[in-house]
Amino acid sequence: MLIFLIFSFFRILTNKNIFFPFKKMTIEYFNETKTISDFIDFNIYTNITMGTPPKKVAHFIYKRNILFSYRELQLRRYSSPYDKQIEEQLEKSFGFFYNSNYSSTFEKVEHSYAVYSDIFYFNDLDQKEAKFKLEFNMLPETKNKRTCGAIDVYNTIHPGDTICRYLFQVFKESGVISDYYSTFFYGEYSLDDNFTYFNDDYDEVLGYLILGESPHELYPEKYKKNDEIKIDGHFSINIDEIKFKSKISNYTENDILINFNFTSEFIRGSNKFKEEIGNIFFNDLLTKNICTIDIVEENIYTRSKDLVYSCNNSEILKEKVKNFPTLYLGIKQYNLTFLFNYKELFKLHNNRLYFLILFKNDSSTNWDFGELFLRKYTTSFNYDSKTVSFYKQQVKEINNKTDIPEPYPENDKGEPNGKNDYNLRLIFEIIMGSLLLLAIVVIIIFWIKIKKSKKKRASELKEDEDYEYIPEGIIN
8 A cells, every 4th residue: 555655656757748728820810700710720728828928839739840939920821911910010019029138037058049948837627827938049139029839739840859849848848748749628428419510719729738648548437548540650550441321321431641630621532522522412402503612812822723512501501411421530540439420510601501612622531630539539640650549449439429329311303212112111100000009909808708708608507507407307
C-alpha cells in the first residue's frame, strides 16, 4: 500500500498536461451573416497569459509545420488590401496581442538566430496554474509590433537543428507536459434530426485542445488503456475501405489515405466518390434545379477552390435526404469501423441544405476529415510516436447511437421501392392474424360445445344409475 501511494503521488507530480479552450477567428468575423467559405476552412486560437505584467495573448493553433513563434496577425495566406483593413480592425477591437517592449521578463537568448524567451502561465485540466520560462522564435523586425503566437501540433524536428524552437520540444524539455499527445474535445456528441445550422457565434468556445497526457490518463473513468488502438500515421491513417452499405449502391473504395483537419467542418472526398453520389442522388436534383453544385473559394487559402453541393430547404427534400446511404470507413486489422449517416452529412446555412462532403478539381484519391470526425470519435495524435489513437469502446458506443437502419431505395416516382411491398406484407400479416384469431375463436367455441355435450351425457348416465331396476318374474 505504501509503495502504491508513493507511486500515485509520483505520478501526480510527473504527469502534466495543459488545457486550451479555443474559438474561431476568420476574415468574416465582423460579418453578421457568414458565407459557406467560413465553415470550409477557418482559424482557431486560444488565449495564453504571458509576460510581465501578465497579459492574455492570442495563439493560433496550426497544422502547418510552423515553429513555436510570434508573428503579425494574418488570417489569410494571400491577403488583399481589404483583408489588411479587416486585420487592423481586429487588432483595434481585441487586446490579445504580444509586444515585447511591454514585458519586463522578455529576454534575448540568441539574437542572431531570433531566439527569445518570456514567462508563460498555463492551466491544467484541474485549472491549476503553473509558471514557466519558455524559449521561442521571433524575427527581430517584429519585436516592436503587435504579434500573435503559433501553436503547431504537427511540426517536425530536423536533426541537429539548434536554431528553431518546436512546440513539443520546448514544452517537454521545460516540464510543461509529460507526454506528446494532442487531443481535441468538443463535449458530448449528440445526433438530432433537424439539420442544425452552422454555429456562427465566434465568441463561443468551439472546443478544447489538451496537450500532454493521453485520454485514458486524463479521464480514466471513461477511457481504458487496454482499449486504446494506436495506428501509424502523422495526422493521417490508411483505411482499408470506404463504402456505402445500401441497396441503392455497392460503392467501395479500397486502400485510402485519410488526413485529419481540425480547421474545417467539411469532409473532402475523392472524385470517384463524387461520380457515385451524382449517379445515385444529386444528378436528378441538379437537372430539376432543386440542388446546385457551386465553385466556392476558400477563406484562408484563397487560391484554392472547392465544389460544394447545396439544395433548396424543403420538407420534400428533407424526406428524400433520409434515403441517402450511410458512409462507412473500415480498418480490418483492428476490426474498427467509422460511419456517418444522412443526419450528419447535411447541414443548414442561409436556408440552404449543404452536403458536408466537398470536392476538388483534381485526380486525388485522398480524403480529408475535419471537425465532424473529431467531434464524433475521440482522436489523439502522438507527436513522438507519429501515431493516431482511438478507443474501441467509444467508437462502438457512438456507432450504436448513430447507425441508422437502411432505408428502402427509391423508384422512378421518388418513392421508396420497398414501400408497396411493405404495405402488401402489412396487409397480408393483418389478414393472417385475423384468420388466426378467427380460428382460435372457432376452436374455443367448438371445445366449449364438446365440453357441454360431455357434461350432459354424464348427467344422463347418473340419472340412469339412480333408477331402481327390478327384473320381470321376481315378486316379493
